[in-house]
Amino acid sequence: MAVDNLVNNAIKFSPPGSEIQVTLHSHEREGEPFALIQVKDQGPGLTSEDKAKIFGTFQILSAKPTAGESSTGLGLSIVKQMVERHRGMVWVESEYGHGATFGIDLPLGV
16 A cells, blocks of 8 residues: 555556656665565656655655545555554655656565
8 A cells, every 4th residue: 555655646646648667676784685666656746845755644745646636645644653553664755857866665564
């Protein structure tokens, strides 16, 4: 569900016909296996103000969906909660005007 939300957001905020990249890599951190999932879009990117509040509850950011879709401001907050409950981390890298890359890092062990 977390990756689904990130992919849907990438589609929602990217111009029609643009490319969305989803990558999966495995790595180790402190001897434990992890999966790194990244979703990169070609949307408008995020302002510094947006990045500071992006994972908060009911946060409507400055970027607008490209097809006028609605937004509750809950999706990324839910992603953060889900990932952290599985001992993972979620983050965003973005420069305004140049898209965004969301990352999820999850442990693979039980």
